Amino acid sequence: MADAASGSAADKSVQVKLVLLGEAAVGKSSVVLRFVSNEFQANKEPTIGAAFLTQKCRLEDRVLRYEIWDTAGQERFHSLAPMYYRNAQAAVVVYDVTKATSLEKAKTWVKELQRQANPNIVIALAGNKVDLVQPSPAAGSSASESEDEADDATATPGEAPAEASDAENLRQVPREEAQAYAEEAGLLFFETSAKTGEGVVEVFTEIAKKIPLEHILASSRGAAGRPGAAGRSASQDVSLDENQSKGKDACNC
Amino acid sequence: MATISTHLRNFKEPDKDEQALLFFSIPSTATGGPAKGAPAPGDDPEKMDINAVLSLGGQSQEDPYAGKLHLIPPYLAFVSLDRKSVKFSLPLCTIRRVERLNARAGIYALSFSLWHGMKIVVQLTSLRPTADLFCELLSKALKAELQAGRMKAVKPFSKTCYSENLVLESSPVADNEREDGSLIDGGEKVGVGGAPVFHGGLGLKFKFPGDPKKLREASKTKLWTTYLRVHGRHLTLLRYPQCTRLVQVGLPNRLRGEMWETLSGSIYLRFMNPGYYEQILADNKGRNNTSTEEIEKDLHRSLPEYSAYQSEDGIGALRRVLQAYSFKNPETGYCQAMNILAAAILIYMSEEQAFWLLEVVCDRLLPGYYSTTMHGTLLDQRVFESLVARCLPIIHDYFQEVDVQLSVASLPWFLSLYINSMPMVFAFRIVDCFFAMGPRVLFQVGLAILKINGEKLLQIQDDGGFIHLMRDYFSSLGESAHPDSPDPRARAITRFQELLLVSFREFAVITDETIFAERRKYRNEIVTSIESFSKRSSIRNLKTLQRFTKDQVGLVYDALFKAVCIEPPPAPVQPPIALLTTKDAVEERPETRIELRTFRLFLSEIVTWARDDKIVTNGFQQRVDREVAEHELIDRLFYFWDFSFRGSLSFQDLVTGLDGVMFNDLMENIEWFFNLHDKNKDGFLTKDEVLTLSESMLFIFRFEVGDAYLGAISRFMSNAFEYGDALLPQSEGEDGELPSPKIESNQPYLNLATFRMVVLADEVLESFFETDLSASFRLEPVPLMELPTANSGLLGGLWSTLASDDNKKLFHKFSDEVGKTIGRHQVIHRPSIGRYRSIEEPRARESLLTPSMRRSASKSSLTQDESSLKTSSASTTSLPSTTTAVSLDTTSSISQDSIASPAEYNSLSLVQAANAALMERTPFAIDDAGDEDDEDEEDEEEEVNDGVLDEVDAFLEAHDPGVSDADRELSKDLINAEPVK
Numbered sequence A: 001m002a003d004a005a006s007g008s009a010a011d012k013s014v015q016v017k018l019v020l021l022g023e024a025a026v027g028k029s030s031v032v033l034r035f036v037s038n039e040f041q042a043n044k045e046p047t048i049g050a051a052f053l054t055q056k057c058r059l060e061d062r063v064l065r066y067e068i069w070d071t072a073g074q075e076r077f078h079s080l081a082p083m084y085y086r087n088a089q090a091a092v093v094v095y096d097v098t099k100a101t102s103l104e105k106a107k108t109w110v111k112e113l114q115r116q117a118n119p120n121i122v123i124a125l126a127g128n129k130v131d132l133v134q135p136s137p138a139a140g141s142s143a144s145e146s147e148d149e150a151d152d153a154t155a156t157p158g159e160a161p162a163e164a165s166d167a168e169n170l171r172q173v174p175r176e177e178a179q180a181y182a183e184e185a186g187l188l189f190f191e192t193s194a195k196t197g198e199g200v201v202e203v204f205t206e207i208a209k210k211i212p213l214e215h216i217l218a219s220s221r222g223a224a225g226r227p228g229a230a231g232r233s234a235s236q237d238v239s240l241d242e243n244q245s246k247g248k249d250a251c252n253c
Numbered sequence B: 001m002a003t004i005s006t007h008l009r010n011f012k013e014p015d016k017d018e019q020a021l022l023f024f025s026i027p028s029t030a031t032g033g034p035a036k037g038a039p040a041p042g043d044d045p046e047k048m049d050i051n052a053v054l055s056l057g058g059q060s061q062e063d064p065y066a067g068k069l070h071l072i073p074p075y076l077a078f079v080s081l082d083r084k085s086v087k088f089s090l091p092l093c094t095i096r097r098v099e100r101l102n103a104r105a106g107i108y109a110l111s112f113s114l115w116h117g118m119k120i121v122v123q124l125t126s127l128r129p130t131a132d133l134f135c136e137l138l139s140k141a142l143k144a145e146l147q148a149g150r151m152k153a154v155k156p157f158s159k160t161c162y163s164e165n166l167v168l169e170s171s172p173v174a175d176n177e178r179e180d181g182s183l184i185d186g187g188e189k190v191g192v193g194g195a196p197v198f199h200g201g202l203g204l205k206f207k208f209p210g211d212p213k214k215l216r217e218a219s220k221t222k223l224w225t226t227y228l229r230v231h232g233r234h235l236t237l238l239r240y241p242q243c244t245r246l247v248q249v250g251l252p253n254r255l256r257g258e259m260w261e262t263l264s265g266s267i268y269l270r271f272m273n274p275g276y277y278e279q280i281l282a283d284n285k286g287r288n289n290t291s292t293e294e295i296e297k298d299l300h301r302s303l304p305e306y307s308a309y310q311s312e313d314g315i316g317a318l319r320r321v322l323q324a325y326s327f328k329n330p331e332t333g334y335c336q337a338m339n340i341l342a343a344a345i346l347i348y349m350s351e352e353q354a355f356w357l358l359e360v361v362c363d364r365l366l367p368g369y370y371s372t373t374m375h376g377t378l379l380d381q382r383v384f385e386s387l388v389a390r391c392l393p394i395i396h397d398y399f400q401e402v403d404v405q406l407s408v409a410s411l412p413w414f415l416s417l418y419i420n421s422m423p424m425v426f427a428f429r430i431v432d433c434f435f436a437m438g439p440r441v442l443f444q445v446g447l448a449i450l451k452i453n454g455e456k457l458l459q460i461q462d463d464g465g466f467i468h469l470m471r472d473y474f475s476s477l478g479e480s481a482h483p484d485s486p487d488p489r490a491r492a493i494t495r496f497q498e499l500l501l502v503s504f505r506e507f508a509v510i511t512d513e514t515i516f517a518e519r520r521k522y523r524n525e526i527v528t529s530i531e532s533f534s535k536r537s538s539i540r541n542l543k544t545l546q547r548f549t550k551d552q553v554g555l556v557y558d559a560l561f562k563a564v565c566i567e568p569p570p571a572p573v574q575p576p577i578a579l580l581t582t583k584d585a586v587e588e589r590p591e592t593r594i595e596l597r598t599f600r601l602f603l604s605e606i607v608t609w610a611r612d613d614k615i616v617t618n619g620f621q622q623r624v625d626r627e628v629a630e631h632e633l634i635d636r637l638f639y640f641w642d643f644s645f646r647g648s649l650s651f652q653d654l655v656t657g658l659d660g661v662m663f664n665d666l667m668e669n670i671e672w673f674f675n676l677h678d679k680n681k682d683g684f685l686t687k688d689e690v691l692t693l694s695e696s697m698l699f700i701f702r703f704e705v706g707d708a709y710l711g712a713i714s715r716f717m718s719n720a721f722e723y724g725d726a727l728l729p730q731s732e733g734e735d736g737e738l739p740s741p742k743i744e745s746n747q748p749y750l751n752l753a754t755f756r757m758v759v760l761a762d763e764v765l766e767s768f769f770e771t772d773l774s775a776s777f778r779l780e781p782v783p784l785m786e787l788p789t790a791n792s793g794l795l796g797g798l799w800s801t802l803a804s805d806d807n808k809k810l811f812h813k814f815s816d817e818v819g820k821t822i823g824r825h826q827v828i829h830r831p832s833i834g835r836y837r838s839i840e841e842p843r844a845r846e847s848l849l850t851p852s853m854r855r856s857a858s859k860s861s862l863t864q865d866e867s868s869l870k871t872s873s874a875s876t877t878s879l880p881s882t883t884t885a886v887s888l889d890t891t892s893s894i895s896q897d898s899i900a901s902p903a904e905y906n907s908l909s910l911v912q913a914a915n916a917a918l919m920e921r922t923p924f925a926i927d928d929a930g931d932e933d934d935e936d937e938e939d940e941e942e943e944v945n946d947g948v949l950d951e952v953d954a955f956l957e958a959h960d961p962g963v964s965d966a967d968r969e970l971s972k973d974l975i976n977a978e979p980v981k
């Protein structure tokens, strides 16, 4: 399968190793699944150790190949994390906007990455599950999605199904607070929903823009487009430029 | 992560006895929980083993097997000489009668009748007195069992086992199975009274995964029925080669759960602890903690595609089992991956069965896998890597070359027993083998996976490529391994069958012993790396390093860690859950906080005056005996540093506390020392506090050479009181007599300015506060209780023999004693400050005191301290006459170790040679499994059965019964022999 479609673009294809970190069940795997296959599964199994996925995307005239390491969130898996974030050029640290502790955990991850990981690593902070704190009959959400809602509520214990009126009550991390922290720590910041797709592609777009691609290209020249590297068919590529605008639409509604 | 865990330090490798228990899947009394009716501690029943030949009566066609019979009360166990063909572990309470057989002269044979009528004959081939002793112990142990009343429990227990229904001659269950062949019908789970007759899993109601026809359930069940009739079942299962072969072709779904608990030995826990599971749930009803919270998160995320886990039936069962485990094992609590394991086994077994099986997996089969440090997982990954290096060196080298980490793929294999990696029907067959043959199966399968994919693996470029390749391979396990072969039988072999063949044939060299030895070899490496990881993250998680460098804080951590090892603090404080869920609560993670006793140890590592270093010279050696000092000053410091007033100190508190003194100049130090003694922080010392402060200084200077400090302190006291009195408000304003203190001893008396003046009036004290006080806090590498150096099982063993604290003490005592007799024993207290080396007294500064006052300074309280300078501890210990003998023992055990070494190396090189030979074999050849039956489902049943067995035969290893023909004859005689009398 692989690179035939990209043809000459393969020359410009850059591999970016990206790692996802964050407390258990904040939705790391769901965010990746949304980005890679544009799907959402209500009950995803917890990640054991780590999962690996790839996704190619186009950004302007360049092709990026994200190699995504999705790690396990539980505290005791923490000591395994260095195995996955070594040599990573980017990291997405995820927290759950309905759970204050998850931001604390995110902060310790950021601290660790800034001290232990690749010094040029680009870090994005993503507050996931914003769908839970938005009035639920929001524009564009279909009947089937509100069914999902009920499922999720059971999957995320301690939370009553979100009613339009008190959806915002579920929020435990104010956007401003997290954003202020992100600025202070020099992180990209997003609020996302793996369920609705809101903000997900943007995370990866903005990272792509911020990463010093030329630098990586120069240092990993031999790696890109070699025969063994498993690729995805071109049709599955995400064009970041397009999706970005789609993402913005989602934000506007 | 602000917790400091030292439990890895306390780990002990399983000793011989424990290894035997592991081998026979017998629970050690420690793990069984509070077993009801367990023998009272103290009267440990005696264990013994003896050479024996085992024969099986009844309709069996089994050969007699030579081996060893073990009495491990309350169990009787047997293993054949080759340690793999035959073994059993029988609870003594299943034995109904033991008879000495009347046979030829010189033959000592026992016949055991088991509760369900099975008869086994054991010929004791050791010498007569040994056999007699064995019988005596056996009968003692049997009597104890009788008294414990467990004999009566066997029959009711057997009713909970599915196999009993299976072996009934005209069981409705068995009939039903033969008719529909599918086995999927939960109808007869419920007995007459509506109570479940036998334990079973969710699969009875929600169907078992896989196509029963394809799985050849009916044939497998039939074969098992026959086997269990003759060879016993559940508590009394005897494992003959046929048993292992049947396990290797996959257990039938309905029997699977019971066989898992039987093979793993968790059935003994369930048998010995009736009602425990329900009880622990009842006792902890409504309890909420971190574990239950984490469990709740994952309940809907465990095998979600299996229908039972979309309903309350399955979710509830899963919740209860995981919670019960976490209540029983609060240290481990809940680890992700346990949910997958529990969800998987609950398909095949009841909650109670699953609870005990989980216990055995986490505690015995995969120790430390799911613990908070996951050290077992990390260790086995290291072991796996070393096995790959040994057995598949080309792959290993290639991985190194392209910097691919094995464990990115293999860690989940081990952690979830492949359940998460492969299609479930295949994973369960690996799990079958795992419970029957132990953890080595995980390694064998892992190696086989790599070997089979060898060529492709040599093409990958990075971790990602590795994972992709593995994922593709696992999803193709159901396909033919040889799709292009002209031979239809070869084409019928699936990749999964190929995988098992390679696992158990090519990697048969991997034994339990290999795994044990490898784990021993790498344990320290892993412990060290886990500890240094948690050190780094503890340091990283400090809010501030203050003025220290990272390295210095590291030294503080080391001192703390050592103290915590010796004097463990109470369990880390868990903030109440309520705090965590409110929006603006202060977030606190559980953290280690030390109490006073641990603090003293900590401080003794850092502060020179917080310890008594006795320099002992005895003609053989000079050494420093360190004792932890106890003094009010140290306690005072503890509370001084307890910045959040919790009666305990965190790592951060210690760092901040040390920062408060270690960087001080003269003035800051004087102020610090003042504040330390100003208890109510009102800026004044009371008279009492002035005295306490003087005592503190006396304590600090207790080992200094010469009288300089004593003089200084006495001058200090006089001056302090003189000035204090002089500065008191002269309310009365009366006569000229010395204004004798009109102030209570606990009233504000001396302020900082005055205190400073008094201190500066003295050269000795000035120099102390200028540099010596700060310098008495020293961050030096802590002589940690080092772990034996990694990679050297042998050296490590030697080291620990030599360096065990007891031996060291013995040696010291011994050499001291000799030193005393030859008059060369000398003890000197190392000074804490060490400024004055000679006895000469430095002159006091131009004093403000009258000479008379100076003289009057009381020395009475000081003489005692002075005298300790001269103390020689020559009279401290009297040598017990046994010391020499004991230390001789030490040496002999050392030499034993070194003798053992060549053997160890030999066996290692043998293994290497064997591996080399294996690697040169042609890759898996088709004809190896050539007699595989083609899957014609329409065949007559007999033939289908044969087909199953053919598959089994492919695994068949040579079994050596280890007996001669004559023995065989004898065994036949014995089966039919009459009991004595």
Ligand SMILES: Nc1nc2c(ncn2[C@@H]2O[C@H](COP(=O)(O)OP(=O)(O)OP(=O)(O)O)[C@@H](O)[C@H]2O)c(=O)[nH]1
Residues within 6 Å of the ligand: A022, A023, A024, A025, A026, A027, A028, A029, A030, A031, A041, A042, A043, A044, A045, A046, A047, A048, A071, A072, A073, A074, A128, A129, A130, A131, A132, A152, A155, A156, A192, A193, A194, A195, A196, B336
């Ligand atoms: N409502 C809502 N639910 C979500 C969202 N993202 C994830 N979830 C749900 O949250 C649960 C956890 O999601 P995962 O993606 O498995 O979380 P994770 O961070 O990968 O968890 P670990 O692998 O255990 O570390 C699942 O039940 C998801 O369905 C979201 O954006 N909105």
Ligand SMILES: [Mg+2]
Residues within 6 Å of the ligand: A028, A029, A030, A045, A046, A047, A070, A071, A072, A073
């Ligand atoms: Mg995940």
